[in-house]
Amino acid sequence: MILTTVIGNYPKITESTSLPSIRQAIHRHDEDRLTDTDLEKIFQENTVRVIQEQEALGIDIITDGQLRWEDIVTPLASKIEGFKINGLTRFFNNNVYYRQPVVVGKLLWRSPITVENYRFAKSQAKHTLKATLPGPFTFAALSDDTFYHNERTLVLALAEILNQEAKALEAAGAPIIQFDEPALVFHKEKAALAIEGLQKAMAGLKVKKGIRTYFGDLEGIFDSFLDTDMDFIGLDFVSTEGNRNILRKRKSISKALGAGCIDARNTKLENPKILKDLIQELVTKTHQLYVSPNCGLEFLPYASIAPKLSRLVEVVRQCNAPVGVR
Amino acid sequence: MQRPGRCPVSALLTTSVGSFPKPDYLKTARNDFYRGKLEKTKLHELEKQATREVIQKQEEIGLDILVDGEMYRGDMATYFAEHLEGFKISGLVRSYGNRYYRKPVALGKIRRKDPITVSWYTFAQSLTQKPVKGMLTGPYTIMDWSFDETYPSRRAFALDLAQVIHEEALDLEKAGAQYIQIDEPAVSTRPEEIDLAIEAMKIVTKGLKAKTITHICYGDFEKIYPQMLSLAVDQIDLELANRDFALLDLFKKQPFTKEIGLGVLDVHRHETDSKEKIKKGIKKALEIFPPERIFVDPDCGLKTRTPEEAFAKLKVMVEARNEIRRELQGG
Numbered sequence: 001m002i003l004t005t006v007i008g009n010y011p012k013i014t015e016s017t018s019l020p021s022i023r024q025a026i027h028r029h030d031e032d033r034l035t036d037t038d039l040e041k042i043f044q045e046n047t048v049r050v051i052q053e054q055e056a057l058g059i060d061i062i063t064d065g066q067l068r069w070e071d072i073v074t075p076l077a078s079k080i081e082g083f084k085i086n087g088l089t090r091f092f093n094n095n096v097y098y099r100q101p102v103v104v105g106k107l108l109w110r111s112p113i114t115v116e117n118y119r120f121a122k123s124q125a126k127h128t129l130k131a132t133l134p135g136p137f138t139f140a141a142l143s144d145d146t147f148y149h150n151e152r153t154l155v156l157a158l159a160e161i162l163n164q165e166a167k168a169l170e171a172a173g174a175p176i177i178q179f180d181e182p183a184l185v186f187h188k189e190k191a192a193l194a195i196e197g198l199q200k201a202m203a204g205l206k207v208k209k210g211i212r213t214y215f216g217d218l219e220g221i222f223d224s225f226l227d228t229d230m231d232f233i234g235l236d237f238v239s240t241e242g243n244r245n246i247l248r249k250r251k252s253i254s255k256a257l258g259a260g261c262i263d264a265r266n267t268k269l270e271n272p273k274i275l276k277d278l279i280q281e282l283v284t285k286t287h288q289l290y291v292s293p294n295c296g297l298e299f300l301p302y303a304s305i306a307p308k309l310s311r312l313v314e315v316v317r318q319c320n321a322p323v324g325v326r
Numbered sequence: 327m328q329r330p331g332r333c334p335v336s337a338l339l340t341t342s343v344g345s346f347p348k349p350d351y352l353k354t355a356r357n358d359f360y361r362g363k364l365e366k367t368k369l370h371e372l373e374k375q376a377t378r379e380v381i382q383k384q385e386e387i388g389l390d391i392l393v394d395g396e397m398y399r400g401d402m403a404t405y406f407a408e409h410l411e412g413f414k415i416s417g418l419v420r421s422y423g424n425r426y427y428r429k430p431v432a433l434g435k436i437r438r439k440d441p442i443t444v445s446w447y448t449f450a451q452s453l454t455q456k457p458v459k460g461m462l463t464g465p466y467t468i469m470d471w472s473f474d475e476t477y478p479s480r481r482a483f484a485l486d487l488a489q490v491i492h493e494e495a496l497d498l499e500k501a502g503a504q505y506i507q508i509d510e511p512a513v514s515t516r517p518e519e520i521d522l523a524i525e526a527m528k529i530v531t532k533g534l535k536a537k538t539i540t541h542i543c544y545g546d547f548e549k550i551y552p553q554m555l556s557l558a559v560d561q562i563d564l565e566l567a568n569r570d571f572a573l574l575d576l577f578k579k580q581p582f583t584k585e586i587g588l589g590v591l592d593v594h595r596h597e598t599d600s601k602e603k604i605k606k607g608i609k610k611a612l613e614i615f616p617p618e619r620i621f622v623d624p625d626c627g628l629k630t631r632t633p634e635e636a637f638a639k640l641k642v643m644v645e646a647r648n649e650i651r652r653e654l655q656g657g
Binding site: 011 | 424470544
């Protein structure tokens with residue numbers, strides 16, 4: 001059966017809700033007009049809202065919406081010893097910026113960083129709740145290294161830390177752990193290093209584990225991912241044509257496939273016929289297909305989320321229906 | 327280093343990139359307007375008042391080429407979309423940290439009904455004897471920063487935008503603008519699309535006699551250099567201060583064939599930049615460019631600073647430029 005999922009983040013604010021806005025809460029907290037406890041309460045209330053929205057829309061495997069995450073690396077970097085957080089820089093090829101982590105000393109993981117929030121979200125979720133982390137290669141690519149002066153050393157140091165975090169998430173009950181590796185599509189020449197890091201980050205995990213890539217394709221390096229310990233590989237079928245070419249050349253692949261089929265960087269609603277054709281082509285290539293937007297949902301305004309996810313769920317349901325009911 | 331005596335007063339002109347911080351009364355008024363608590367004519371009056379203040383302040387500081395400060399604009403791409411046929415404006419999306427903005431959404435063919443910025447240019451120019459720049463956002467950037475629900479390709483979208491920005495540039499020139507700046511901060515985002523940005527800019531500046539400038543920021547210039555020199559403008563304005571002027575080393579290897587807008591103020595820092603650092607940057611540029619081809623300005627728009635921070639930064643910048651001029655003149 002084809003399952004629906006999302007990549008990670010979800011818009012933090014709505015245009016109108018009865019709940020206090022995260023945007024206003026952060027603003028008031030910055031001005032010392034809101035306590036840490038009250039800010040945390042607002043994050044939790046909105047996390048519950050985001051979980052319930054995904055479930056109501058029919059997403060099978062959900063996330064907590066990453067409402068506390070400004071981007072995919074700083075929430076971790078700010079809690080890992082050896083990092084400081086620097087000025088704004090562009091997040092890949094988007095008109096979105098993040099504060100760049102700078103490696104200033106030996107990186108050290110003291111205690112679980114995301115686990116407490118995972119536990120809270122899981123206690124609220126009826127559907128499967130996956131945990132997401134940046135992949136070690138992307139984490140390194142988004143950071144500025146002024147300490148190790150060696151990319152491989154940095155990637156492996158981050159892999160070690162992410163492995164500890166992933167194991168803590170596993171112990172907290174996460175049934176799926178996803179590593180985001182968007183940087184790979186921009187640095188295909190470094191696939192071997194990325195894989196070395198990922199193998200280390202996934203070492204010893206018994207739960208389902210894998211990667212999601214987005215903003216581009218893995219054409220030319222895809223095969224090297226088949227020979228790894230990961231259970232699923234996630235590809236973006238929207239940003240470029242490359243990933244579709246990869247699969248057209250193959251009868252089937254040995255891994256579960258995550259497929260980004262909805263454009264989460266444009267408000268245009270997908271044509272159901274084209275979407276269905278894509279999904280039906282992909283489902284023949286793998287034993288397990290997870291269909292999702294191509295990247296996190298925060299690039300979209302809130303009003304686009306429900307129509308886009310509904311379209312995804314509706315088409316997947318058609319594809320899952322027994323022959324004759326289609 | 328240039329020899330003494332080689333610095334006419336028309337060299338090392340100072341300017342700014344475009345936006346100035348909005349004074350508190352204007353921020354409040356904009357909020358009130360969006361909540362329906364203030365009439366448009368009242369808001370417009372306050373925007374004019376703020377523009378007068380910004381022009382006056384720039385004259386006091388001693389800048390050579392002025393801007394209107396964009397007191398009437400929110401986001402630099404969305405502002406144009408609001409005035410073009412074919413666009414609607416999206417709900418809020420996050421840009422970074424806790425900052426959100428509304429993006430343009432192309433729903434139909436983009437057309438310009440009326441001039442967009444000309445009346446503001448004319449108003450600002452009427453307040454000063456110094457030249458005021460006409461300020462536009464480039465087609466590639468508006469395309470890249472918009473959602474698109476209608477065009478078959480990014481190229482088709484960008485080229486339609488190029489045509490409307492061209493029409494606007496012609497009108498600015500007709501109104502008297504001697505300098506027209508077409509900002510393309512997004513050009514460095516996707517190096518593989520630099521040819522599209524170049525194609526679009528050619529359309530925008532076609533037939534213009536005014537001096538044309540483009541501002542580019544936030545990116546890997548290494549990946550679009552020297553191709554970016556094919557952008558059809560007289561001057562390219564770059565952020566240099568926040569990279570400690572390292573980019574200039576690149577231009578030593580591959581000649582920079584246009585005038586340079588030399589960003590010497592780090593606009594993302596609250597602190598006033600040190601005069602010594604600014605002078606060092608200008609001197610480094612003088613090793614590569616003759617003074618009349620250098621235009622000294624901040625790295626980027628100043629709208630994220632407070633008015634006090636912005637004016638303090640510009641003041642030091644002009645002082646640094648004045649000292650260098652005196653040194654060059656052998657004083």
